[in-house]
Every structure is written in structure tokens, then in C-alpha cells.
Amino acid sequence: MKPSVGIRDVAHHAGVSNATVSNVLNRPDVVAPATRQRVLAAIEELGFVRNESARQLRAGRSRVIAYVVLDAANPFFTDVARGVEDAARDAGLALFLCNSASDDGREREYLELLHEQRVEGILITPVDGESAQFAERGTPVVLVDRESPDGTHCSVAVDDVLGGELAVTHLIETGHTRIAMVGGPLSIQQVRDRHEGALRALTNAGLPRDALTVLETKSLQVAEGRGAGERLVGLPASRRPTAAFCANDLLALGLLQSMTQQGLKVPDDLAVVGYDDIEFAAAAAVPLTSVRQPREQLGRTAASLLLSENEPDHEHRHVKFQPELVVRASSAVKR
Amino acid sequence: MKPSVGIRDVAHHAGVSNATVSNVLNRPDVVAPATRQRVLAAIEELGFVRNESARQLRAGRSRVIAYVVLDAANPFFTDVARGVEDAARDAGLALFLCNSASDDGREREYLELLHEQRVEGILITPVDGESAQFAERGTPVVLVDRESPDGTHCSVAVDDVLGGELAVTHLIETGHTRIAMVGGPLSIQQVRDRHEGALRALTNAGLPRDALTVLETKSLQVAEGRGAGERLVGLPASRRPTAAFCANDLLALGLLQSMTQQGLKVPDDLAVVGYDDIEFAAAAAVPLTSVRQPREQLGRTAASLLLSENEPDHEHRHVKFQPELVVRASSAVKR
DNA sequence: CCTCGATGTTGAAACGTTTTAACCGCCGAG
DNA sequence: CTCGGCGGTTAAAACGTTTCAACATCGAGG
Numbered sequence: 001m002k003p004s005v006g007i008r009d010v011a012h013h014a015g016v017s018n019a020t021v022s023n024v025l026n027r028p029d030v031v032a033p034a035t036r037q038r039v040l041a042a043i044e045e046l047g048f049v050r051n052e053s054a055r056q057l058r059a060g061r062s063r064v065i066a067y068v069v070l071d072a073a074n075p076f077f078t079d080v081a082r083g084v085e086d087a088a089r090d091a092g093l094a095l096f097l098c099n100s101a102s103d104d105g106r107e108r109e110y111l112e113l114l115h116e117q118r119v120e121g122i123l124i125t126p127v128d129g130e131s132a133q134f135a136e137r138g139t140p141v142v143l144v145d146r147e148s149p150d151g152t153h154c155s156v157a158v159d160d161v162l163g164g165e166l167a168v169t170h171l172i173e174t175g176h177t178r179i180a181m182v183g184g185p186l187s188i189q190q191v192r193d194r195h196e197g198a199l200r201a202l203t204n205a206g207l208p209r210d211a212l213t214v215l216e217t218k219s220l221q222v223a224e225g226r227g228a229g230e231r232l233v234g235l236p237a238s239r240r241p242t243a244a245f246c247a248n249d250l251l252a253l254g255l256l257q258s259m260t261q262q263g264l265k266v267p268d269d270l271a272v273v274g275y276d277d278i279e280f281a282a283a284a285a286v287p288l289t290s291v292r293q294p295r296e297q298l299g300r301t302a303a304s305l306l307l308s309e310n311e312p313d314h315e316h317r318h319v320k321f322q323p324e325l326v327v328r329a330s331s332a333v334k335r
Numbered sequence: 336m337k338p339s340v341g342i343r344d345v346a347h348h349a350g351v352s353n354a355t356v357s358n359v360l361n362r363p364d365v366v367a368p369a370t371r372q373r374v375l376a377a378i379e380e381l382g383f384v385r386n387e388s389a390r391q392l393r394a395g396r397s398r399v400i401a402y403v404v405l406d407a408a409n410p411f412f413t414d415v416a417r418g419v420e421d422a423a424r425d426a427g428l429a430l431f432l433c434n435s436a437s438d439d440g441r442e443r444e445y446l447e448l449l450h451e452q453r454v455e456g457i458l459i460t461p462v463d464g465e466s467a468q469f470a471e472r473g474t475p476v477v478l479v480d481r482e483s484p485d486g487t488h489c490s491v492a493v494d495d496v497l498g499g500e501l502a503v504t505h506l507i508e509t510g511h512t513r514i515a516m517v518g519g520p521l522s523i524q525q526v527r528d529r530h531e532g533a534l535r536a537l538t539n540a541g542l543p544r545d546a547l548t549v550l551e552t553k554s555l556q557v558a559e560g561r562g563a564g565e566r567l568v569g570l571p572a573s574r575r576p577t578a579a580f581c582a583n584d585l586l587a588l589g590l591l592q593s594m595t596q597q598g599l600k601v602p603d604d605l606a607v608v609g610y611d612d613i614e615f616a617a618a619a620a621v622p623l624t625s626v627r628q629p630r631e632q633l634g635r636t637a638a639s640l641l642l643s644e645n646e647p648d649h650e651h652r653h654v655k656f657q658p659e660l661v662v663r664a665s666s667a668v669k670r
Numbered sequence: 671c672c673t674c675g676a677t678g679t680t681g682a683a684a685c686g687t688t689t690t691a692a693c694c695g696c697c698g699a700g
Numbered sequence: 701c702t703c704g705g706c707g708g709t710t711a712a713a714a715c716g717t718t719t720c721a722a723c724a725t726c727g728a729g730g
Binding site: 004047049050051052053054055056057063064066072073075078079081082085094095096097098099101109110113115116117118137138222253254256257279280282283284285286287 | 339382384385386387388389390391392398399401407408410413414416417420429430431432433434436444445448450451452453472473557588589591592614615617618619620621622
């Protein structure tokens, strides 16, 4: 706004050259204390704010990384983001969060913008598995919570197949033989993997594949969980599952709400297992059994991979963590 | 990275001048279809990515606004952010989220960076009330969920004093005379206001001020709520409050957890009222009575205020919404 | 045949920094 | 005296765009 004061205004006002002002800003030690003071005073007086665009244009650097998150309202991702931010701060970088809200249009727009901004690097939990839309465009990209389909990027993930297997195996071991899988859309890789894990658990236990009823949802949010609950109760009693494995905790919480609302008891009428073990899972109406992922570590690792990306002899790495089942009341053994 | 292809490389490759390439990018209609195709092909072929820094340096525009949020892990703020983003998108702007994590150092760093980046505008829910650190620096700033202390900025807020009053009045009406207020740090304006509202409720009801026991917390997160729960139960029975008003839902959820963990019943042993009415409040172990705020509307309004900021005859406006009490099981009348 | 307007295209000047190489005193060593 | 070196300072050249005035080209109207 205002008249927009630049480095040369400051220089003029302090009676030095613009190079000196630049030095005060970037290498304070190289300029004589007296002049430095004078320049700082001028900066203060004129209310000078350094223009990052110009700086970046010249220097090529940007001091910023970005994390394009799948759903900013999902505590899982904000926990991952915390890990990212910690690592970024340690490296002297700022973090911008962008929310694709599971919309691949938005995702594309943000990616485009971030490339154009020449950020130091991009972390992304992508909406869609397929997309080779992360084609090399000069800015390093690291995939978070998703394995790189073709190995063209670093990635940090958690073994979702194993997670699904753990969850459903647990349900089987507690005596359930008709199980629902709640989650979607299936275009999301994590959902597909967890589903695959669930099927594997059935196989391991010698149960038929149709022991698993899939209730696909439009998104991974609480409201969809409630909807799934209604659909579930609407099923004929003979075919109704006695347990549900939800692709994430938001769905599970919604499902829980829907059950109590319809007068059904968890875990007696329906056992429920969630995924992510977000903080609210333990505080739920019925404390939620869930598959825990190392959220912050995921973020920190992703960030450090990103930082290693412009080392001279960089090779893409793919880190995979193991999930862990946390048993709580929502899947307590039937009495 | 790579050799970094610029607009002039594209121009050369397509056999036109750089001005023409720029035109293709910014005013496609003004250039002849044939050349346009040729240029687009060259862009594609060379993998050209427009350099936003240079563009912005020259044009002055930036197509981005930012929201510096107090705690990205608090669903209240992510809901506000959703509102902001909706409005921003409608105006063709992208939104960058920055998390100050209640740390005024971080907050300052982000503000500095955003000013230097010359973003179109900044929304902020500040950590600290005092700070005149938002001094005019050329970029419009709008305060979110906080009234501008000196009217030098637009602001969008909710009447927190009224909210506190509603909550505590409700507790008094349901028969409580010893009430705890859980929240902090008191440096946060919202906490102070809600506390003031609580006191007002006491006064209205003719109760002494010491009917309210203040349990100050270090932050507004779940873990602190659990801690407060332990402190609460540690009080001598004669002085122990029979109800608690928490400065936000995260604290309330933590408190709830702590109660059941210690074998106490909500609301029988302790009635609990939260604040914000986040989605998880209704799904809690005991569905939480809470003070609801128009979260997304808050965000949308803030964004539109920000956009109006560079209209010629702009005057700072201060919008204030009314909160609303939502009664659920956690404060059900004693039987 | 000349002029004019319309339609495309272009050269060059910004934009506000950082950076490099050069410059200027000045002092101490030779 | 001269010379080399050193602490400070600076002029000027980038960086990759956008924009503006000017310039071709061409067909139509006079």
C-alpha cells in the first residue's frame, strides 16, 4: 500500500549505498557498527519491509516449504503437520499449510501455485493414487502417508494393509464372523489398502470373503460415519454385521453416535474399530479401539527426507512405518 | 533445480518475443490462435513453470491470503479456516495456513514473513491481546475471533463475555453453587472474556465471586483438561465444585476423560460445560453441553472484510456475533 | 494510390533485491 | 617511499517477469 519504501529509499535516507543496506540485512557483521546503526535507524523510521519477491527472484532461495494436506479438519493430519513443522523449524524454514479438502482440482491448483512460488519443497498427501501429476517440475516433492506409485519421489508411509489386517484379525479373534468395512471413496489409496488388509485377515482365519460387507462412504468425515450407521441398522438382521472396521476414526465416531442415537449398544450390538487413534478416539462415548500410526514421526521423517532432497547424490527413499492396534472398550469381548 | 527455463527460452524456442509469451499467459485472446498454439507447445515441451516471484515483483499482486491460526489442532479453528477458504476461493485467492501454536514468537515470525511476501492480506487469531505488533505495514490485517483493541484493524469476533455468562447461568439454574472455571493462560483474551462472563453470571444470580474457583491451565489442549481434572478431584470435598465451565471443548473433553478415569460420574458428580461446540463435543463419552459459535461464518465474514480492505473509501469494521448455548447430557439436571 | 484502423507482435524499461568485483583510504612491513 | 593487505563501501549487473509505446502488416474505404 502506501508509497512502498524500498531498499534504495533507506539507503538514501541513511546516506549510504543500497549495497550497504543489503549488507546490513544479510551480513550485519561486515558493515561498520556506526553505519549499521544509522541504517537500522533509517529502516525503522521509514517502516521498511524487505520485499521477499525481489529477494527470492535474485537469490533463488525461498525459506518456505508447504504441506498440501488431504483434510485440515482431520486431527490425524494436523498431528502429522506438527511433526513437519518441528522439523522445518529446526532447518530454519517456515511451513505453509494448504488444504486440498480431498478435491483433486484444489490439489492441482495448490501444486501449481507452489511450483510457481518456487518454495523450497512440497509435502503432499495426495487425493488420488494414479496421478502422475507430480511430474518433476523443479521443486522437490515428498509423498506423505502414501507410497510413491512409481518410485519417482521420496515417500513416507505406514503399512495400511497390515493395519487393516490387525484391526480385522482382532475382531475375528473376539468372536465376530460378520464384519462391516466402512470407508471411502475407494479412489483413496489408504482406504483400498486397509480394505485389502481386512480381506487378508479373513483369509488367514479361513473365513469367506463375503464375511466382509463393504459400506462405501463418500468421504472420511464424521457425518458419513453417521450415514453408514443408518445404512448398517437398515440391513436385515440375519445379514447384519456384528462388528465394524472403519477406515478412520472420524467415521468410527460418527458410527458410534449413530448407534447410540438408534438405541444400540457398542460393543454389545456392534463392535467398532477405528483407524488413526486420534486424540478424540480415547475420549469418545465409548472409548474407541483404533489402529495407531506414528503421526508426528511421519511428519518429521517426511520433512527430513524433503530436506535431503537437494543433497548432491540424492536417491529417492521410501520409508514405511508399522501401525499398532490399541484396544479399548468399543471392541471389548462379548459377555 | 535443472537449468531453469524462463519465459525468454520459451520465446526463443517458439520463435517469438518474450512479450508475446507473456501475452499468451495473461491475455490469451490478444494473440493470434496460431502463435498461441506454438507458444503453448513450446511451454509444454520445455516444461516451463512461470516464476511467481518475478511476476509478483513486477505486477505487485499476489493471489494469496494467509490465516495465522492459534492452534491448527483445534477443530474450532479448522472450521473457521474452512469458512475463510470458501470466501477466498470465490475471490480467486489461495489460502495459506500458518500455525502459531499459541507461541507469540512464531506468530511474529509468520507475520514478518507474510508481510515480506506481500500477500494480499492476513487474517490472524492473535496469541496475545496487547501487542500492537500488527502495526500498519502495508498489508491489510483482519483480526479473527478477537476484537481489535484500538480499532486500527477490521475484526470479527463472538461475544465471549456473553458466552461465559450463558454457560454459567445455565449451571446456576441447574442448581450449582460451587463452580470451577477451567482455562488459561489468562494472557489469552478469549479466556479472560469468558471468565468475566462467568463472574457476571454469578453477580446476576446474587452469588458471591468466590463461588467460582479458577483453575488456570497452561494451554487450551486436552492434556491440560485432564490435569485440571486431577487437581479438581484433589480439592477437599467441602470446597470441591459440583460443576465446571471450561474455556473450550478440548479442555472439557480432557476433564471428562479424567473424571471417568477417576471413577466419577458426569454430570452427577460434576457437571461440565465446554465452549466452541466442536463436532467431537456431541460424540464425547458424555455428550457435552457447549457454547456454540458460528465458526464458518466467522471465517467467511473475516475474509470478506479483508477483501473489502483495499476498496477506496474503506473504514475498519468490527463485526460481533452472538454465541448460543447447546445443552446436552454433561450438564443434565441432577436427579 | 493513399490513408486509416485493426490486428499482432515486439524492444526495452521497469520492479526491488543480492552479489561481484572494484575501489578507497590507511597502516605497517619492507 | 613503496607495496600489499585490510576493513568498509559502492556501482552496476543480474534475476524473470509485465507493460507500454511503437512498429509492422494488411484489407477496406476514399
